[in-house]
Amino acid sequence: MQQSKNVEQKIIDAAYDTFVENGYEGAKMRDIAKRADINISMLHYYYRSKDNLFDIAFGRAFDCVYGKILGVLSSDASINEKIEQIVGIYIDTLVENPRVPNFIFSEIAQKSQPNQRFAKYRTMVFDAMAVLKRQMDLEAEKGSIRSVNMMEFFMDIESVCMYPFLTRGLWQKIFDVDDTSFNQMLINRKESFIRNIIKSIEK
Amino acid sequence: MQQSKNVEQKIIDAAYDTFVENGYEGAKMRDIAKRADINISMLHYYYRSKDNLFDIAFGRAFDCVYGKILGVLSSDASINEKIEQIVGIYIDTLVENPRVPNFIFSEIAQKSQPNQRFAKYRTMVFDAMAVLKRQMDLEAEKGSIRSVNMMEFFMDIESVCMYPFLTRGLWQKIFDVDDTSFNQMLINRKESFIRNIIKSIEK
DNA sequence: GTCTATAGCGGGATAGAC
DNA sequence: GTCTATCCCGCTATAGAC
Incomplete structure (x- = not known):
């Protein structure tokens, strides 16, 4: 009977797609509602505000993007294994979700966004990275290996x-x-990426 | 007497800064006017619409970003000289204009933007690149050198x-x-970037 | 050329019937 | 829980006085 679980999920899915495609400013509550095939007021009923949905x-x-990566960082694999896994996960994940990185970084770069909104992600990354750093x-x-600056390494x-x-958009068009x-x-270049990174930390 | 040249320039400067900081959707005509210290209606008087200013x-x-780069691509310098110059120009330009890349790429990635709006830039890049490709x-x-795919090389x-x-925002925060x-x-890593790229096209 | 006032629309959010 | 109607604000753009 209770169909509310379904509606809630439909809203989240629609909101996710709409925000990823259009960013915070470009995404409209009306578009989300249409995509979820529900009434606009339902968005507010379940999630109160656009900010909340965002x-x-x-x-x-x-x-x-980072869920699996953070897991690898703090695993007990060797350094080279981690590099191999990380590159693999990045490429595989992004092939499936090509627009997500742009969404993440443009929103973080936006001055208008309150810093605190992203504070918890900072902590998550930092904690997971600490394990690999010690290693x-x-x-x-x-x-x-040579002594490596973690920020440069991850960058x-x-x-x-x-x-x-x-x-991607630019390259494909050009x-x-x-x-x-x-x-x-x-996918073809994965192995070469891995080789280069491993080589870059050699002594 | 004619102060209109000044006003026009002030508007363009303000528009540029506002768009670069906030993107198309995030930039408001009111903000541009305030930044240029003129009345909103002046924006429309001189430039008619937001799209036009954009x-x-x-x-x-x-x-x-690309002005100097395209010049180098089609110059008569050697391949290695070009690589060195290009990396140098990128780093130097971006140190001075750190937010510009994000602006360029998020707007291009935005589906809502009409493709044709960016068509001429495609041509410019492609033409300049053709010279280096022949080389x-x-x-x-x-x-x-080894046979190189241009898209991979530039990427x-x-x-x-x-x-x-x-x-940048993310790294600095983390x-x-x-x-x-x-x-x-x-700036310190410039030389190492150049070395790696030159090495990557060696036979 | 520059200003004020305002049209006109699209946006997020809410009230209230059912 | 779901819908309709509507509020109200902020936005781009324009009309019209000066």
Whole structure:
């Protein structure tokens, strides 16, 4: 009888898609309602405000990209295994969700967004990263890898994995490449990305 | 007497800053007027519509990042010189204009934007790139470098140069780094970026 | 050219009937 | 829980006085 679970889920799904496609300002409550195939007032009945829906959608987007990554960071795999897994997860996840990175980063970059809104994600990332940092510091002391700055290290990984998706629209338009070929190109380059990153921390 | 030149320029400057900071949807005509310290109706008097102002602002943003780059691509420098110059220009330009890349790419990614609006930029990039492509094809035939896919090549360069700026907000928040240190970090890594790219096209 | 006033619309949100 | 009607604000754009 209770169909409310379904409606709630339909709203969240529609809100997520709409925000990811259009950003906070570009997403309209009316569009979300239409997409969920329900009345606008239902959005407010269940979730009270647009801001509220946005927070939920952003959380899902963040988890979509970083959920598995954070798990790997704090696992007990070796450094090289982690690099391999991380690159693999990034590429695979982003092939399936190409617009999510752009959503995450443009909203974070937006000055208008209150900083506090994203504070908890900072903590999550930082905590998971601390594990790998200890691991790498230890290896550096032993002399098996060079001493690595964590911010640079992560930036290097994300550069190769996420940049293509952030700017995908441009590349596909310029080089007239369709989604399938673009994805395949990245899947093909996975191994080379992994090799380069591993090489970059060698002594 | 004629102060209109000044007003026109003030409007363009204010529009540019406002669009770059907030994107198309986030930028309000009221904010632009306030920033230019003029009456809203002056915006319409001189530039008729928001769309019109946006196009001008986007053009300036594009030129800010790619103006010099396109010049280098079609110059008669050697391949390695071009790589060195391009990385240098990217880093230097983006240190001065850190928010511009995000503006360019989120607007291009936005589905709502008519494709045609960006068509001319495609042509500009493609033309300039053709010169370097011929150059590299020739070297590849001679066997002095490996055969290189241009899209992958450019993506690799932009990855390392632009990604840090696109996602700058996140990194600075997570690692608690201020603007100066962040910029310095990238300036310091310039040479290493150049070395890696040159190495990546070696046979 | 510059201002005020306001049209006109689209947006988020709510009241209240059912 | 769901719908209709509507409030009210903020936005772009324009009309018209000066």
